[in-house]
Amino acid sequence: xxxxxxxxxxxxxxxxxxxxxxxxxxxxxxxxxxxxxxxxxxxxxxxxxxxxxxxxxxxxxxxxxxxxxxxxxxxxxxxxxxxxxxxxxxxxxxxxxxxxxxxxxxxxxxxxxxxxxxxxxxxxxxxxxxxxxxxxxxxxxxxxxxxxxxxxxxxxxxxxxxxxxxxxxxxxxxxxxxxxxxxxxxxxxxxxxxxxxxxxxxxxxxxxxxxxxxxxxxxxxxxxxxxxxxxxxxxxxxxxxxxxxxxxxxxxxxxxxxxxxxxxxxxxxxxxxxxxxxxxxxxxxxxxxxxxxxxxxxxxxxxxxxxx
Amino acid sequence: xxxxxxxxxxxxxxxxxxxxxxxxxxxxxxxxxxxxxxxxxxxxxxxxxxxxxxxxxxxxxxxxxxxxxxxxxxxxxxxxxxxxxxxxxxxxxxxxxxxxxxxxxxxxxxxxxxxxxxxxxxxxxxxxxxxxxxxxxxxxxxxxxxxxxxxxxxxxxxxxxxxxxxxxxxxxxxxxxxxxxxxxxxxxxxxxxxxxxxxxxxxxxxxxxxxxxxxxxxxxxxxxxxxxxxxxxxxxxxxxxxxxxxxxxxxxxxxxx
Ligand SMILES: Nc1ncnc2c1ncn2[C@@H]1O[C@H](COP(=O)(O)OP(=O)(O)O)[C@@H](O)[C@H]1O
Ligand SMILES: [Mg+2]
Numbered sequence: 001x002x003x004x005x006x007x008x009x010x011x012x013x014x015x016x017x018x019x020x021x022x023x024x025x026x027x028x029x030x031x032x033x034x035x036x037x038x039x040x041x042x043x044x045x046x047x048x049x050x051x052x053x054x055x056x057x058x059x060x061x062x063x064x065x066x067x068x069x070x071x072x073x074x075x076x077x078x079x080x081x082x083x084x085x086x087x088x089x090x091x092x093x094x095x096x097x098x099x100x101x102x103x104x105x106x107x108x109x110x111x112x113x114x115x116x117x118x119x120x121x122x123x124x125x126x127x128x129x130x131x132x133x134x135x136x137x138x139x140x141x142x143x144x145x146x147x148x149x150x151x152x153x154x155x156x157x158x159x160x161x162x163x164x165x166x167x168x169x170x171x172x173x174x175x176x177x178x179x180x181x182x183x184x185x186x187x188x189x190x191x192x193x194x195x196x197x198x199x200x201x202x203x204x205x206x207x208x209x210x211x212x213x214x215x216x217x218x219x220x221x222x223x224x225x226x227x228x229x230x231x232x233x234x235x236x237x238x239x240x241x242x243x244x245x246x247x248x249x250x251x252x253x254x255x256x257x258x259x260x261x262x263x264x265x266x267x268x269x270x271x272x273x274x275x276x277x278x279x280x281x282x283x284x285x286x287x288x289x290x291x292x293x294x295x296x297x298x299x300x301x302x303x304x305x306x307x308x
Numbered sequence: 309x310x311x312x313x314x315x316x317x318x319x320x321x322x323x324x325x326x327x328x329x330x331x332x333x334x335x336x337x338x339x340x341x342x343x344x345x346x347x348x349x350x351x352x353x354x355x356x357x358x359x360x361x362x363x364x365x366x367x368x369x370x371x372x373x374x375x376x377x378x379x380x381x382x383x384x385x386x387x388x389x390x391x392x393x394x395x396x397x398x399x400x401x402x403x404x405x406x407x408x409x410x411x412x413x414x415x416x417x418x419x420x421x422x423x424x425x426x427x428x429x430x431x432x433x434x435x436x437x438x439x440x441x442x443x444x445x446x447x448x449x450x451x452x453x454x455x456x457x458x459x460x461x462x463x464x465x466x467x468x469x470x471x472x473x474x475x476x477x478x479x480x481x482x483x484x485x486x487x488x489x490x491x492x493x494x495x496x497x498x499x500x501x502x503x504x505x506x507x508x509x510x511x512x513x514x515x516x517x518x519x520x521x522x523x524x525x526x527x528x529x530x531x532x533x534x535x536x537x538x539x540x541x542x543x544x545x546x547x548x549x550x551x552x553x554x555x556x557x558x559x560x561x562x563x564x565x
Binding site for chain 2: 014056073074080088089090091092097104105
């Protein structure tokens, strides 16, 4: 299947020498609802900025629905719409004009642009506000205005950078519903967030980015399973040729006498020791494996706790 | 994008630009009307009647073309510099950057927006001048084309200024320290034949002199300078400033990190 977004070896060094992206790879399938999760400063906006031509990349390649942004930028741009993290419309323009003008930039004649603007402003609950100046809208309305603007050329890929930051719970739910609906109708969606809960309730696939590196890229399910596991490192009294039999527990030999075992949280260690003892393998020492994902997860959860 | 789509994108920018300066008409259209009316009354009527003739015309007739040109220069420059800087500052330039609009269309849209304001103000000032003097066009084609081309030159200048500007102060520096002096010394109020020979030579390095004098030639039929040379010089300015503006846009100077 064609990928909605393919990123390879993407690097970004800002003018001040700061290395915001250290070579990331990312695949987003067509039709996906994809989350890019990471703490503040991880490089989420930088990544999306490069994809949407707002930031110059230092190295690497980006393709949108097979259109490389270096060689086929116009077609890549036609495929995607972006809802940026910060409000970036003209505060003095009227709501409807903002959406219609954006359509014009895509070459959509004004009669069609007006129909589209009406359609999206209605479905986002902004039609009553069409003659208001953008600055008169509430925060949640401003965010929805940017969604309408991003959709006016009917892109196949909608990219949202922290769409629900600063939006109250109720509005957040209705925005989630809207996004789920257009995803079901076929629009691929990528959103960034630093709320795990948001990613969890919306997205099928997820990448986790931290300090300019992708540290996890999987389905939401397997991420949750992974977060639910603890990894222990066991030092053994003898060299093993092959993995001892541990029922259905996930285990690996790091070297001949070091075994790593993944245990679901709350599973208990007794069964591991029982089975090893039965195979005449003694454990000399044991420690908990420090896991960057785990640490990050804790950090994200703490963040969330602090914000709610 | 094909020609049709480019045309839609271009006219969208122009319409947005015209909507901007007409929305804030109290800041954009009224001040030059008031200033120029004062010039007409004070310099043209009161002081002008004591000055007598300039290049064979009464003083009011002499300064009207210069003052129209001065309004066109100031307003086309001012429109693009403040609009494009505002677009950068509020970050709604991103609306254009994410869309498939080629840079030359962005540039052309903003420039024509500036030309529209310059010509709108020029038209208002011309109407006002009719209360003070009669205008006949000696060379209508020269008059209109020099007006248009001058507005293009200064719209481009405003665009470059906006790209380099980091603060609202930066957009006031060039108009205050360069544009206004050059305009006042560009033969708006006097014929350079009044100057000592040395200062005549210095004045000839001032591009605005050629624009003002060519415009005056279009209306009155007399000029201190060679009109064909003036057109050539203006075309050169447009090519150089336009090319440089495009280069800045292509590299993302000031708008893409
Ligand atoms: N224009 C810039 N110049 C220098 N550093 C920047 C710039 N923009 C972002 N950064 C830095 O790059 C890192 C990643 O930023 P960003 O992509 O905005 O993170 P996120 O969106 O994940 O919060 C941060 O450390 C940020 O300070
Ligand atoms: Mg961000």
